[in-house]
Amino acid sequence: MIIRKLIGSLILLLLAYGVGQARTYTEAEGRAEWARLQRQSLTESTFRQTCDLIQDMGQTNLPLAYEWLAQYVPKVQKTGNRTWIHIILINWGKSYESLSHYAEAEPLFRQARQNARSIPKLYGQAIAYTVQLYLDWSKPDSLAHYLALGEQVAKAINDRETLSFMYTFRALSKARQGKSEAMRPDFDEAIRLASNLPDKNALFMARFNRTQHYLTNPNDQIMAFDSLLSLANDSTLIRKPRFYERTTVYFRNPRPTILYILVQLNLLLTDYDNAGKFADLVYDDIVRPNPKGPFVPYINAEMAFVKSYQGQFDKAQAFLDTSRQQFGVPEFQIPYTSYFLAAGMLADHEKNFAKAADYYKKSLTKGNTASAFSILPPELFYAHALLKMGQYTEVQRLLAVFDQNITASRYTSIGLYYYQALADLHKAQGDYNKYGQALDAYYTIRDSLTSLNQYRAVQQILARVRIRDKEEQINRLNAENASRERQLQRERLFYGVIIALALLAIGLLALYVRNRQVRARQREALQQSQLEQLEKQRQIDLMHGVMQAEENERLTIADQLHNEVNPLLAVVLLNVSSALETVETDTPTGPKLRKAQDVLASVTSTVRGISHRLTPQLIEQQGFKRAVEELAESINLSEKVKIQTIVVGFEDSLPLPFLSDLYRIVQELVHNVIRHAQATEATIEVIEHDQHITILVEDNGVGMPADTVGDGQGLQTIRTKVALRHGQMDVQRKAEGGTLVVIDNLEVPKRIAEEHSPAASKIS
Numbered sequence: 001m002i003i004r005k006l007i008g009s010l011i012l013l014l015l016a017y018g019v020g021q022a023r024t025y026t027e028a029e030g031r032a033e034w035a036r037l038q039r040q041s042l043t044e045s046t047f048r049q050t051c052d053l054i055q056d057m058g059q060t061n062l063p064l065a066y067e068w069l070a071q072y073v074p075k076v077q078k079t080g081n082r083t084w085i086h087i088i089l090i091n092w093g094k095s096y097e098s099l100s101h102y103a104e105a106e107p108l109f110r111q112a113r114q115n116a117r118s119i120p121k122l123y124g125q126a127i128a129y130t131v132q133l134y135l136d137w138s139k140p141d142s143l144a145h146y147l148a149l150g151e152q153v154a155k156a157i158n159d160r161e162t163l164s165f166m167y168t169f170r171a172l173s174k175a176r177q178g179k180s181e182a183m184r185p186d187f188d189e190a191i192r193l194a195s196n197l198p199d200k201n202a203l204f205m206a207r208f209n210r211t212q213h214y215l216t217n218p219n220d221q222i223m224a225f226d227s228l229l230s231l232a233n234d235s236t237l238i239r240k241p242r243f244y245e246r247t248t249v250y251f252r253n254p255r256p257t258i259l260y261i262l263v264q265l266n267l268l269l270t271d272y273d274n275a276g277k278f279a280d281l282v283y284d285d286i287v288r289p290n291p292k293g294p295f296v297p298y299i300n301a302e303m304a305f306v307k308s309y310q311g312q313f314d315k316a317q318a319f320l321d322t323s324r325q326q327f328g329v330p331e332f333q334i335p336y337t338s339y340f341l342a343a344g345m346l347a348d349h350e351k352n353f354a355k356a357a358d359y360y361k362k363s364l365t366k367g368n369t370a371s372a373f374s375i376l377p378p379e380l381f382y383a384h385a386l387l388k389m390g391q392y393t394e395v396q397r398l399l400a401v402f403d404q405n406i407t408a409s410r411y412t413s414i415g416l417y418y419y420q421a422l423a424d425l426h427k428a429q430g431d432y433n434k435y436g437q438a439l440d441a442y443y444t445i446r447d448s449l450t451s452l453n454q455y456r457a458v459q460q461i462l463a464r465v466r467i468r469d470k471e472e473q474i475n476r477l478n479a480e481n482a483s484r485e486r487q488l489q490r491e492r493l494f495y496g497v498i499i500a501l502a503l504l505a506i507g508l509l510a511l512y513v514r515n516r517q518v519r520a521r522q523r524e525a526l527q528q529s530q531l532e533q534l535e536k537q538r539q540i541d542l543m544h545g546v547m548q549a550e551e552n553e554r555l556t557i558a559d560q561l562h563n564e565v566n567p568l569l570a571v572v573l574l575n576v577s578s579a580l581e582t583v584e585t586d587t588p589t590g591p592k593l594r595k596a597q598d599v600l601a602s603v604t605s606t607v608r609g610i611s612h613r614l615t616p617q618l619i620e621q622q623g624f625k626r627a628v629e630e631l632a633e634s635i636n637l638s639e640k641v642k643i644q645t646i647v648v649g650f651e652d653s654l655p656l657p658f659l660s661d662l663y664r665i666v667q668e669l670v671h672n673v674i675r676h677a678q679a680t681e682a683t684i685e686v687i688e689h690d691q692h693i694t695i696l697v698e699d700n701g702v703g704m705p706a707d708t709v710g711d712g713q714g715l716q717t718i719r720t721k722v723a724l725r726h727g728q729m730d731v732q733r734k735a736e737g738g739t740l741v742v743i744d745n746l747e748v749p750k751r752i753a754e755e756h757s758p759a760a761s762k763i764s
Contacts, residue, residue: 051243102137124162164193164202297326304342337366357385649688669697677701693746
């Protein structure tokens, strides 16, 4: 794999399970918490809690975490929340990808792309993870396709972070093709795009991979990784993001990863002291915060290996014993090469070469050392033990594997131990010519590595000296600055006291003046408020008077129509009817009298209707609810508009004038429906609450014109009555057509006993 060539599967494990704000659950505790969360409705809070639970359970029980993810994704998808779906799919996919389960990750990233297609930012993130997947999976055609698509999407929305990742991945794809020089411009562009971003993940990713893949000299790599440590401490890198905090590509645990590689490189250059220091830092950063993590047995085996290199065999044995206990399987079933290499080195130290050879031989069956602190091939360890046991033929077979490829690793620990073993083999076989050649090569490599390590040690000493000189210079400057600062503080204190006293006097004077001004403004505001209240009360009284006058006028007209006009019409109608009884059917005056009788009956009915509208005596006779229902029934007889009524409450007595006002409001709204709405159906709702009344009138008509400005006379009258009762009125044009009028918070007057209700004209 390109991205993790030196780090291997163990570092992938560290990246997947870095220590963050994790909580450690037992399986029983985790299942109980999972069941509790699944019983709750899915909200932002429960979503985050569930994500935390899945992530934390993955620290100790990865299969259970995967099982929960498989159950949770369909539940989240039903909500239609694309951001939640994106978070779950991306994190599930990258969990599989980080452990090299590429076939399982591919459909999850495909779903993530489909889900995020309408959201360019999320779509770019999904493509970035897809590119990383195909890069690790060695799928060049798919890689090229999504690299081009990711660059296009990132440029379209000016997403510099995603674009930087695309250039980094493109450079790595060229490294895969052996185009070493061609990847330099892509790395440079990736670094340029990411340099000014507040989040340093893209910058770290570009610099890390350039150091790892473009630089070929281990010493150059060490210096580059040393300089990268300061960036690894950036707050945007060292925090451990939760599922929902980050869905773009990021480098989890950058500092331990660099320290891990520095251990490898220093062992490769046989600088065991520095390798041990960096190994201790890895242990402090990775194991101590999470001593029960799934990677801890592997790290303990690595620590045993390094301590053996340093000659600290007691510590090496302690680490190895701990590792064996943590793996929890019979020793020869432990699935890790470095464990057997460390065990072999300890047996070698005890001169038990047969036991050492058994351990080294077993290490050959546990995979390569790409994920180990030392990438020295296990075959060299095995050859060393076999030399001690005199098995030269097997040693020659093992060393023959390196004959063709040793040049690339000549000036490393691989070349050093290869030529040492080769020299010992030729000496044991009596071939002193080849023995001398191999020995010369061994000493040349050893001297080169020693000189290089000495040079690096001198550079480190010089760096420490420079740092110490700078610290001393800084201390002197700080002392001088402190002395000047003390003098300035004394002067500031003296002048400060004088200025403070002056400011205090000015402040007191200003406070006195401001207090007088505030009091004057308060008096003015109080007077203005009183005037406004008086004016408002005068307007309310005036409106009450106008409305009362209108009501009295209606009563007068209604009484006249009912008590004067209607009786006269009744007498005339009676006389006409009587005349009809005495007139023969076939006489010419018969039809005329009958026509007059019909007209008089119609006029009588009309006068009665006008009288009823002017004074809805039905409220007094049968109650408000029945009056509204009769209004609807009279309109329904026309069969042009079907009106449904819902009247709730009005069981207790309310003042008749108040009920009359409510009736007239409903009457005016219904007449508006008839006159303007062109509706076929309408609903009237009048609901009595404890302290207020709500009126709702809704129709399915044409609705109010979009260009209507202001209210008509009828609506203005209604608004006046509503305002008088401290209510609110809202007229809306419904989206599906029709009009909705809502009148709310109409203040209910004090209720009265039935027998004390105010008398009104009784019109029968």
